[in-house]
């Protein structure tokens with residue numbers, strides 16, 4: 001089909017819809033980059049689970065709290081508080097710790113070192129509390145997590161684990177959470193549209209890099225690379 005014709009016939013989507021499409025595309029790209037789980041060694045499986053745990057266990061609630069601090073509308077605040085309630089009340093960090101423990105994949109010092117630089121970049125981005133880019137980042141994160149759960153549970157199962165509460169819960173509840181964050185995004189854009197020169201996908205790019213490091217572990221290819229940064 002002629003693209004000019006397509007553009008003339010298709011009404012331009014709202015900013016929120018266009019953002020959601022780009023987030024979906026970024027998630028699709030990440031999912032397509034995942035290695036075949038059946039071709040991974042036990043150490044590679046352990047590493048992915050351990051690095052994922054090292055990032056999510058101590059940071060997810062903190063980053064979502066950053067989103068709470070960054071929003072301006074009551075509607076967006078209510079959506080994020082609802083999400084945080086579930087995280088804290090049901091102790092999702094504990095759920096994740098049990099998942100990693102049962103898969104023999106508790107994070108090590110080397111795992112922390114591997115993710116250190118990319119994790120720091122995301123932390124500093126979140127700390128800037130840039131409302132719209134941060135909401136987009138968290139919607140991307142929730143959407144990715146939900147899609148990633150089947151893959152993560154397969155790795156754990158291949159590690160001999162039957163402890164799947166974390167992946168079962170997040171494969172379902174993050175569908176609603178992701179849509180909630182897009183609703184919050186619409187609310188924020190309606191009252192305070194970002195400046196035209198704002199890089200709306202800065203956090204998505206940084207978080208994608210972190211997730212690629214979780215999955216692909218660049219340090220294993222190039223030896224003990226620390227990117228010149230020492231972990232704390």
Ligand SMILES: [Fe+2]
Nearest residue numbers: 060087092170
């Ligand atoms: Fe969670």
